[in-house]
Amino acid sequence: MATVKTYDPELLRAERRKRENIRRLKGLGLHALLITILGVMLYPVIWMVLSALRPETEIFGDMGFIPTNWTLENFVRGWQLYGDLTFTQFYVNSFIICALAIIGNLLACSMAAYAFARLEFRGKWWLFAIMLGTMMLPIHVQLIPQYIFFLNIGWVNTILPLVVPKFLAHDAFFIFLMVQFMRSLPNELEQAAIVDGASYWQRYWRIILPLSMPALATTAVFTFINTYNDFFSQLIYLTDTDRMTVPVALRLFLDPSGGSSSFGGLFAMVLVSIGPVLGFFLASQRLLTKGIATQGFK
Amino acid sequence: MQEFRLKKRVAGSLLATSILALSMAVLPNGAAAQDSDLQGEIRFSWWGGQVRNDKTDRIIQLFEGQHPNVSIVRENADWAPYWERLTIQSTGNNQPCAITMQTRWLATYARPDILMPLDELVENGTLDVSGIPEPVLNSARGADGNLYMIPHGVFYFALMYNEQMAQTAADAGVAPLEYPYTWDEFAEYLTAILPHLPEGAASVHNMGREQDAFVTWVQSHGEDVFDGSNVAFSKDIAVQWFEYWEALRTAGVTEPPEVMISDNSALIEESNIANNRGFMTNRPPNQLGSVQTTVDTVSPGTTIGITPYPVGPDGTVGMDIGANGIAIGASCDEAQIPVAAEWINFWTQNEEAAGIYESDNGVVSIPALATAQAEDPDTQPTQVQHIELYQQIIDTANPVFWPAGGYQALTDTLNRAYDAVAFGQLTPEQGADQLIADLQQQLSQAAR
Structure with missing residues (x-):
């Protein structure tokens, strides 16, 4: 005779409650751990923010985490670097370079990528390999010849060495990134355009480019971040103080050679300078995530 | 279709902005010259933080105020990038006309194709080195015996x-x-x-x-x-x-x-x-x-x-003692040399300029100016200590000749x-x- 197994509903409910409690406890533990890690990671940033808001003399003197005296003086003094030079000028300089670099990279890299991804021509794979090979050249190898070249054509102390190469598909990484993306687009779309009599330019401009928006956004964001943070090229090519950019100007608060440093101004201006990068990233976060996810960079 | 037109308009504006910005970038940034005995534009480079930059800027303004037809293009950087940039500029013979230099690094740059030997300018009176002690002046010579910079501040540890x-x-x-x-x-x-x-x-x-x-x-x-x-x-x-x-x-x-x-x-x-x-x-x-x-x-x-x-x-x-000073770049144009020389004279000899700088990058090299600073009641007590200790050790110090x-x-x-x-x-x-x-x-x- 078969036995029928019976379940006590009370016992079942208790078991469920127990499982639920364990799950909640695990979730709580995990969140506590993540919050702790986040705190550790954010501590230097929070310290910097609070240091920018305390009087300069208290930055290294006051051991407390929360300032005893609050001030915006560091922002005022930091913005006015010295003489007539203010960060307004440096931001304008930085933004002009960033805007042009983004436009240049988006146009030139996407065109080069289209050629590599969708067109067939003799020597394509050799050229692609050479293009990838340029990514392996360290900047130090190119520095002096590039400088002398730009000097000889009269471009030093102008923004041209920083932006013109971008219009010539100079960043191999972004070409590679877009090639990968464009290869994943269905051929049928382009074939349909060919049937309609579309030229190469029309296929690139009307079909491929609009579909490559995530890759373009990724390129734009990384170009902005790289250009905005670029210190060395801007240091050597923009020598006149009126043409200085934000990262170069930020270094002028410190004097490791023995003079006085201005940490208050530095922290305040670093805080302000984070704003554009953060804003640009947040504004394009959705496209950026999509771009990275669809290009196999997971 | 409307979206496409919009994109076209955006692309057009971006292109126009680019062209405008590029044209602005290539425009020369020269200053309008006026009638004066001394005229021209020179580039002057130095290293330092916000405080030193401010003092240097005030001295430049003072000099430009006294020489209305002269313009000094400011090129400054933090310590390490300063030398990196100068090295790269020197490879392209594009170093500034007036270069802040230090005896510890001088040997690397002390070559006639990078820095101009200054002995002749001193001999013919274009450069005024009066009052600079002989050992301090000699510390500014290269391995070839040429004088390559005029010291304006002496430092020591x-x-x-x-x-x-x-x-x-x-x-x-x-x-x-x-x-x-x-x-x-x-x-x-x-x-x-x-x-x-x-x-x-x-x-x-x-x-x-x-x-x-x-x-x-x-x-x-x-x-x-x-x-x-x-x-x-x-x-x-x-x-x-x-x-x-x-x-x-x-x-x-x-x-x-x-x-x-x-x-x-x-x-x-x-x-x-x-x-x-x-x-x-x-x-x-x-x-x-x-x-x-x-x-x-x-x-x-x-x-x-x-x-x-x-x-x-x-x-x-x-x-050991070292000196900071100003050198003249070998690429400096002949017409710019009088301006660069006058700028160096002003920096090293002018009492008001020395007063603004307050021995910020080494004790002012002319002893009379150093004494005046030490005796000035407005000088910070720590700065007075700095100058007094310098005066105590300068006669017995043994400057090192640093090779490249x-x-x-x-x-x-x-x-x-x-x-x-x-x-x-x-x-x-x-x-x-x-x-x-x-x-x-x-x-x-x-x-x-």
Whole structure:
């Protein structure tokens, strides 16, 4: 005779409650751990923010985490670097370079990528390999010849060495990134355009480019971040103080050679300078995530 | 379709913006010239932080106010990038007309194709060097004997100490350290003062890895550091140096090696002495004001004093002095040379300019101006100490002739060698062997 197994509903409910409690406890533990890690990671940033808001003399003197005296003086003094030079000028300089670099990279890299991804021509794979090979050249190898070249054509102390190469598909990484993306687009779309009599330019401009928006956004964001943070090229090519950019100007608060440093101004201006990068990233976060996810960079 | 038109419009505006910005970028930034005896535009480069930049800018404005047809294009950078940029500019013969230079780095650039030899301009009176002491002026010569810069500030390293800690020890019966003192007397004093310091504070920063202290040690023992592009000091003197600091370290008089490295930051705000974690350290006295300002916030009432390095067993003084000055770039146009020369004269000789600069990058090289600054009631007391100690040591100091790359090479190799000794990886003998071999290799490479 078969036995029928019976379940006590009370016992079942208790078991469920127990499982639920364990799950909640695990979730709580995990969140506590993540919050702790986040705190550790954010501590230097929070310290910097609070240091920018305390009087300069208290930055290294006051051991407390929360300032005893609050001030915006560091922002005022930091913005006015010295003489007539203010960060307004440096931001304008930085933004002009960033805007042009983004436009240049988006146009030139996407065109080069289209050629590599969708067109067939003799020597394509050799050229692609050479293009990838340029990514392996360290900047130090190119520095002096590039400088002398730009000097000889009269471009030093102008923004041209920083932006013109971008219009010539100079960043191999972004070409590679877009090639990968464009290869994943269905051929049928382009074939349909060919049937309609579309030229190469029309296929690139009307079909491929609009579909490559995530890759373009990724390129734009990384170009902005790289250009905005670029210190060395801007240091050597923009020598006149009126043409200085934000990262170069930020270094002028410190004097490791023995003079006085201005940490208050530095922290305040670093805080302000984070704003554009953060804003640009947040504004394009959705496209950026999509771009990275669809290009196999997971 | 509307979206496409919109994109087209955006693309059009972006293109127009680009063209506009590119055209703006290539426009020359020259100044309008007016009638004047002296006219033209020169580029002037210097290094420094916000305070020095502000002072320099005020001096430039003063000069431009006196010479309305002259324009000085400012090129400044932080210490390390300054030299990187100058090196790259020099490779393209695009160095500024007036270049701030330092004797420790001079040998790297002291070539007629990079810097203009200035002897002729001095002889014909275009450059005014009156009042600059001969040893200071001679320290601005290259290996070829040519004068390559006009010194405007003389700097030196010395020892900074906490005066209240010294007083507490003196009250407890430790005999104060009176200059001149030998290295042995110095070590005895530091050992004696240790029990009277606040808990956790070291008597002295471990200077085993500090090239300024090492140079003083070598010279105070009657040896030279360099002979041209060769190492001139003996292995024995290096071994003794490592043993000296190892004895102090193992006795707990200095901080442990890991702290020695982490606290060895060049930034004043992070230093032991400014944060009451140490009694004594080596620092250039032009930092005294900044150290005192930081100490005022950490420990109000504490004052920092300065004293020279110890002397050798026979009383020989080994302190090195260096000079900062202005050189003229070899690429400077003939028409710009009078402007550059007048600018150098103004910077080195003008009392008002010296008053603005306040010996910010070394004590002003003309003794009369230095005395005037020290006697000025508006001068900061720390700056007065800085100038007075300079006046005390200038006659006995022994300037080192640094070969090309020598300063950085000695700093790097001494750091590596002593770190290995302090961490127990090498014996003092092995450390000395490594120091001499590495240093010689780097000097030979730089001389090629």
